[in-house]
Amino acid sequence: MNEHAPVPGGLRLADLRAGPNALAQHYSRFDVANRLPLTGHSHQAWPDVAIDGQLAAFTDAAAELDGKWDRAADKAEEVRDGYRALLGDPDGELALGASTHELLVRFLSGLDLCGRRRLVTTDGEFHTVRRQLDRLAEAGVEVVRVPAEPADTLAERLAAEVDGRAAAVLVSAVLFETARIVPGLDGLAESCARWDAELLVDAYHALGVVGMPIHEQGLGAAWIVGGGYKYLQLGEGNCFLRLPRHADRFRPVVTGWFSEFSARSQRPGAGEVAYGSGAARFAGATYDPTSHYRAASVFEFFRAQGLTPAFLREVSLHQNSVLADAFDELALPPELVTRDRTRPRSDYAGFLALRCAEASAVRASLARYGVYTDHRGDYLRFGPAPYLSDRQLRDAMAALGEVLRVGRGTGGVTLPKSRGNG
Structure with missing residues (x-):
């Protein structure tokens, strides 16, 4: 250094x-x-600038009434740009949510858990994944938990559990208890691709302290979930799900009405449920945009300070x-x-x-x-x-x-x- x-x-x-x-x-x-x-x-x-973002959210709401949502959409895009820079994914499609759990549930609801009833994960995942998969196991989904330690061989041991029964593998880029970086995720991604299984990587404990250029790391076809409550200083309500290119074939069962904004040519209720394209496919519903105003201010602060x-x-x-x-x-x-x-x-x-x-x-x-x-x-x-x-x-x-x-x-x-x- x-x-x-x-x-x-x-x-x-x-x-x-x-x-x-x-x-x-x-x-x-x-x-x-x-x-x-x-x-x-x-x-x-x-940082002190966070309060400027929160006040701006109030000011826009007071001045624009329902028109505030156009400005809120601009702030949401600034937040996506902040995450894109961290992921080295300038054209990435990112769905935003208040929590990683909200986004995880939408992802899981898009899997074919009737045809492929196996989910592969580790015993070292954060509670968001652990608890939800525990409940799915009670409902009859086969959940395979691979010991997180030793971390050096974790990706390889996860890959060995992937076969035609597996719908997805869920693993952290950094283990939340110990801060240990999990190596070899590119090899795991290749194994998932061979079996047509999805790979979801939790990057929450990486962003802001470990580089996550996903394409360089062989994770371009992976789903990436994370947020800014920890190292990025964005506060609550600022999480994302990065979608791979093949996400447009997904039809999540848990779906918010915001997904209809880009599918308005299809009348709601007329036949099959319509989805927006790209990140809109995993959109939620009405939310408090204050979090995005705050996050946009903090991302700008990081840029100005050279962080x-x-x-x-x-x-x-x-x-x-x-x-x-x-x-x-x-x-x-x-x-x-x-x-x-x-x-x-x-x-x-x-x-x-x-x-x-x-x-x-x-x-x-x-x-x-x-x-x-x-x-x-x-x-x-x-x-x-x-x-x-x-x-x-x-x-x-x-x-x-x-x-x-x-x-x-x-x-x-x-x-x-x-x-x-x-």
């Missing part, structure tokens, strides 16, 4: 490492310069290395907390996952120290963000050392006696 190499917009890695971080001034409402928010993989702060996918990856790798090094310097007992050191940080995405004896209790104690993290099972997760300085990252990790040492002595975190805290 070259700390002194400028990027478009003038920012350098050195500007973000220093205190105060050069970006922090643009997040005054979240007060990131005076807090230690390490939930960047779950909820990042919004390109390549620079964001550089920042993410640096910040996670700072956290990992600071953790190692604590030399805490591995039976209490440890991290995976078998792979380089470049094999991970946007956060540092620590296996922790009492992750939930440690998270709560850290919050009392003013350090905001989260946990999934026995993983304690530290998620940095571009507006944090190196000093803030080291201070957050130092608090972990204090919490665990206090817990072993004077009663901070209650640790199990069988793990050596006496």
